[in-house]
C-alpha cells in the first residue's frame with residue numbers, strides 16, 4: 677500500500693503528524709525553498725524526541741549541484757539519525773560528480789533519496805545511474821511551486837513510467853508536488869511507495885503556513901475510501 681509522507685518544519689509539527697500516524701515524517705523548512713533544510717541541530721533534536729520506530733526523512737536544502745556543497749550537507753544530515761536523506765537534483769552544476777561522491781556515502785549505509793523535479797523535465801535515464809550509485813529511492817516533486825501541481829505538469833501515463841522504472845530497479849518511488857486530496861485516488865493506483873504533502877496539509881493550502889491536523893484527516897479519508 678502506498679504510504680503517506682508529510683513535510684514538517686518543527687518539533688511541534690513533527691509530534692503532530694506522528695500522533696496522526698503519518699507513515700513518513702519529512703523534516704524540511706518550506707520557507708527556505710522547495711527542499712529548504714532545517715538546521716542540522718534541530719533535525720537531530722527532533723529525531724531524539726520522536727518514537728524510535730518513526731520513519732524520518734530530511735532534506736539538505738536547495739543546494740546547487742556542486743559536490744563540495746552537497747556531500748558535506750548529506751553527511752551532516754545523515755549524522756542526525758534520520759532514516760533517509762533527500763537530495764534535490766536541481767538544474768545546472770555537476771550532477772555526475774555529485775552522484776559519484778554520493779555513491780561512496782551510500783556505500784557506508786546512508787539511505788539516499790534523489791528528488792527529481794517535474795517542472796525541470798528530468799531525463800528518466802538518470803534513474804539508472806542513481807540505482808547504480810546505491811540510492812535507496814527516487815521521487816518526483818516540483819521546484820517552482822507557482823507552476824502548479826505534479827499532476828498538472830505530468831500525465832498519469834508519464835508518472836506511471838516513472839514509478840515503474842524506479843520500482844523495476846528495486847528502489848522506493850515517491851510522488852509529490854502541490855498534491856491535493858483529489859489527487860490521491862489517481863496516484864495511489866500507479867503504485868508508488870509514497871505520496872508526499874506539505875501545502876495540502878497547511879492552513880489555506882499555503883505550504884509556509886502552520887500545519888492543520890484537520891487537513892491530514894481529509895487526505896487520510898481519501899486513502900481510506902480506496903480500501904472499499
Ligand SMILES: O=C[C@H](O)COP(=O)(O)O
Pocket residue numbers: 681683702704817818821852853854855872873874875876883
Ligand atoms: O516532499 C513533499 C513536499 O514537501 C511536498 O510539498 P508541497 O505539497 O507543498 O509541494
